[in-house]
Amino acid sequence: MKVKEIYDFLNELSPFDTQEKWDNSGLLVGNYEDEVKEVHISLDLDLDVLEKVSPNALIITHHPLIFSALKSVNYDSYSSKLLKILIKKDISLISMHTNFDKSHLNKYVAENILGLDIDETDGYITYASVNKDFVTFQKDVEKRLNLQYTKAVQCHDRVKKVALITGAGASMLSEVKADCFLTGDIKYHDAMEASLREISLIDIGHYESEHHFSPLMLGLCEKYLKINKLKAIITASKNPFKFQYQGETVE
Amino acid sequence: MKVKEIYDFLNELSPFDTQEKWDNSGLLVGNYEDEVKEVHISLDLDLDVLEKVSPNALIITHHPLIFSALKSVNYDSYSSKLLKILIKKDISLISMHTNFDKSHLNKYVAENILGLDIDETDGYITYASVNKDFVTFQKDVEKRLNLQYTKAVQCHDRVKKVALITGAGASMLSEVKADCFLTGDIKYHDAMEASLREISLIDIGHYESEHHFSPLMLGLCEKYLKINKLKAIITASKNPFKFQYQGETVE
């Protein structure tokens, strides 16, 4: 099966031209005419993933490997170090980022992982009605996402309406119309801003909220690939962070 | 004492024209000719701080209240909500941000809080030689900064050379020349980048690494203000984040 055929299937699933203009989703490494032997799915690339993947495979990731355009390839940076291995092993790479966030990922995490009933979606933002005590809701989120700890800004005793953006969505804060906002990678100034706007925040982790990309994507393309005699495999990248609590490492 | 006189004193301490060009340090609210009754010092402003501060005071903060220039004042956002109170109470505001990072704060936190021996400083980045087991060093950092938990990327067993930027410095990663980098607000993609560059990361918290601004600034201006019959008081803003570990709130 050719890269082009899989690209076209994915493009129908979640059109690449719906990506944000700062994004770089699409075929990032490899040629449309390359023959694909196997398909791997992962949130991201790391060294372990590339060790496991055989030559002539195609990897589908959520995050684009190349964000800032390359003027040189020095094998030092994240992009160029992994690019070298991809090229040496004739592996192709397609990334499905903001187009897939809008078409599938946010809704999937809201319903299937967090068990929320979606009210509406507005671009990136998924809204759901919740009527729970804040601490109870926070515990529930922590458990469902399997978070080691939770960092939160609490502005209200109860959570009524929740907004969700998987990954790092805090820059959208001023557009959120809810009393509680779930997203990952929340920074200190986001927390100060939310606190004054009286919108509670629960940090759901970037990796923790998005590694669900892999099973979701597998479910979406497994059947189509099988018909075309291709195996689709989840080969998941790891969370780069390790946590320590009161001097003890948390596994 | 006039705002102008204190501004000139602070400018001599840490010249405002050494700030980064995206920064907004300086006199943000109030007039050089205003008479100051009292001086308060805080990392940031929040509602509690402004409740405690009396009219006609001057507040010296680390972070500028206004970052994006205002085209309207709607009392909804962090900046405009607090701006309203400052104006109503005739409080003046001077922020000392990146100029002060370079002249004082990074070095102070490195030596006085983290107990490091500084090798050299390069703009924002402070370097120190450490020769410790990674986990031991991480525990030590956690304890000295009084962190509730620590998020880290470990690339090496031992920590040899450390780079430090207080606040949120991860965008400087590609310029760091050390095997371990301490900064706050580390995001997932920073961690992936560091992991491939084989630079360990320890997240020292934005608030936790910078609230030392207040005692440091107090020490630097207390005497001068006293001579001029002004009291300097630390009126500290709070960390907006609360933490929960395994379903239990961490105090």
Place this chain on the structure above:
Amino acid sequence: MKVKEIYDFLNELSPFDTQEKWDNSGLLVGNYEDEVKEVHISLDLDLDVLEKVSPNALIITHHPLIFSALKSVNYDSYSSKLLKILIKKDISLISMHTNFDKSHLNKYVAENILGLDIDETDGYITYASVNKDFVTFQKDVEKRLNLQYTKAVQCHDRVKKVALITGAGASMLSEVKADCFLTGDIKYHDAMEASLREISLIDIGHYESEHHFSPLMLGLCEKYLKINKLKAIITASKNPFKFQYQGETVE
């Protein structure tokens, strides 16, 4: 009555999204949820206007108070000095500038003040047929607008077709299709340009051609506000210029 309700009424009258992209019409100070006690109308804000207006009022002006976005509030400049008073007195401010020029003001001044028969309008520009001797027409304009003196560039003996832009419209000169152009704040280079293009100019004053905003706006919103138990009052800003002719002050 809430600011939001009046904003919505005004938006229906003259949609804010029809403003020019360099403009800053809209709610500039105050919160949509604020309760309004009284409505004042003025071309602009000045110290006298703000002295007369009671707390918790809403002022509707033609010119936006804030044009260049604010990075600090020093109480020195026009914007920040008046902003301070607005905030201290809990006064809200809505400005209706280029949207209102296009929807109402130019046509009103053309017909009701200058007594012209409008041929057509093209964005900002209102056209009318006049068939008068230039000097007679100039005297007529001077009288109807109550100008202390008139500055003009005369290119033709008779005025046939007139173009009108209230306020300062001379930058539109190259798009004017008429033999005589009426606008305010005409500068020397505009006059040189018009002279070579053989388009006569009559300077109708910025204040003098636009202070009609107040009675016009009053007429448009008085009834609606009255139904909602709110009084609408013209509290007019003053012309900042005084004139002296041959050494004598002109009143």
Place this chain on the structure above:
Amino acid sequence: MKVKEIYDFLNELSPFDTQEKWDNSGLLVGNYEDEVKEVHISLDLDLDVLEKVSPNALIITHHPLIFSALKSVNYDSYSSKLLKILIKKDISLISMHTNFDKSHLNKYVAENILGLDIDETDGYITYASVNKDFVTFQKDVEKRLNLQYTKAVQCHDRVKKVALITGAGASMLSEVKADCFLTGDIKYHDAMEASLREISLIDIGHYESEHHFSPLMLGLCEKYLKINKLKAIITASKNPFKFQYQGETVE
């Protein structure tokens, strides 16, 4: 004598590379190798000036004929209409604008026309101490500049320190350190801004404050040109504005 030689003389008098970056001073029409038969001096070009000037002359003006770069030459606009005549008559044009403002013109008008004692100059701005009643000073300015009328913003009873920019300098208002600012082409919003900043304004006219360019320039180059057998002649452009006061034309 060649254009190049006169250009070099003028460049020594007031270096062209000291012009502002938005300016277009220099040789605007003609070739350095052209032979010059006669030199004319004028604030600006107009049709009368070009009728009087003989072929193969060089004109030295204050204002550059071309400001916005030309993508077509349609003989409609001020620039292209006059450009046509210049080219047809083989006339060369050198403009000395902001370089000459800084080196000569502001100071000359301050001392020789307005009779002020200069305290200091700061770029464009010339400062002088005056200690007069505002109305008396305004009358004096009106008389010395031979103004038909004077438009002013009076903020103080007495004038102590005056700032002067000939031409149109109101955009420099926020940098002026004086209680009274003299410049031309003052617009309504400039007046509102000055009024709140408590800086009085007296509009000295753009043409009226700058047509002194011609005798000043004549004095500076007459001798040099005479030695080189060239006659220098003032061929002055006219003020495009005519004034009418209470229905009567003012001559």
Place this chain on the structure above:
Amino acid sequence: MKVKEIYDFLNELSPFDTQEKWDNSGLLVGNYEDEVKEVHISLDLDLDVLEKVSPNALIITHHPLIFSALKSVNYDSYSSKLLKILIKKDISLISMHTNFDKSHLNKYVAENILGLDIDETDGYITYASVNKDFVTFQKDVEKRLNLQYTKAVQCHDRVKKVALITGAGASMLSEVKADCFLTGDIKYHDAMEASLREISLIDIGHYESEHHFSPLMLGLCEKYLKINKLKAIITASKNPFKFQYQGETVE
């Protein structure tokens, strides 16, 4: 007949608003109201063309005389030297460049000069099916365009699908979907790029592929002008290049 009438006729033939945004097609010199005595047609302007054209004529060229906007007119550069003559002789100039490439020129050269059967056109690019040996095809192109020599990059033995852009079209290489690309002014780096992309190139000359503009335009406007009593004449500019082969000049 007025310039405006001919402009309108040409605009109907090939609308000026379909030109590329970097282009400068349209009326470049002269006024819409000018009376035209004669119409000349040429690929470009040069000194010989302007010597032959009588005063008050209109010239229609393919290439715009003015590309970079003029801030001064020094009679040194190509544009300003010819502009001087146009103005002195009251000649008007209309250029029909990228609008005409798309509407007429590419297709005309493909069919009428190169004898190709057009498959389709995509903006600038005209495609045709050819099934010939490369060298035979190259000789055919050389003969039909009357080229002194041909510079080519040969990637395949046979030419199957040809893409054509008259003038200098090599910057469109990455969008070409053909095995052989004909265009002029091919540079070394274009040749390297094409070589790796396996697209053959044949350099058809900029002048040699576009001087057909003149007879084509003549055919399109002759009848219309004749009805309006105007003569249309081809007054062709010359190819600026002369060729030398093995030390002998090629005529």
Place this chain on the structure above:
Amino acid sequence: MKVKEIYDFLNELSPFDTQEKWDNSGLLVGNYEDEVKEVHISLDLDLDVLEKVSPNALIITHHPLIFSALKSVNYDSYSSKLLKILIKKDISLISMHTNFDKSHLNKYVAENILGLDIDETDGYITYASVNKDFVTFQKDVEKRLNLQYTKAVQCHDRVKKVALITGAGASMLSEVKADCFLTGDIKYHDAMEASLREISLIDIGHYESEHHFSPLMLGLCEKYLKINKLKAIITASKNPFKFQYQGETVE
């Protein structure tokens, strides 16, 4: 020997920071810590060059492989197709482009290839006095550069002062102060411009004028590399153009 050591040697020879700001000279592929087995020198890369070069070699080229930064690597374009081979064979690439033009190449070609006596150099441009009949000089240039044919614009009978830029330098035409300009890749509009400026042009070929890079560079680094036990080899890229004259291929 490490890449870093050779980079440092080359940087001393011709500092990389003297390159033009649009250029991309430097280490483009490979890591400073890579061990180099062999050094190859070529004007450019092509498939034949990369076939001949062994793994772990370093290639020094004149032209940078990457000009436009890469957002994806599709193996279609010149850059990405060759990048793939470089990476697969662990070959490093250093390019020395505009820094080397200024420090060495232009002067070398002027003196050693064209046999000119250099008068002066001004950035890129090398000037020499020649006093020859144009056709004689053209023949001489053709012979010395071994050109198959020569394309020229002749404006004068004799060549007095020559300006030289190897490669493609025609965009510098307006800065050239000579009666004859030698450069490669001259386009039709350059020729028209030169013709009106009365500067003769002789097209010396991009490849033909710059492939001298290889022996020049070999001479400069051979000895240094030999001391460090490294062999330096010229592995020259080919001229992508083939020429046909009057239907016959020129070898």
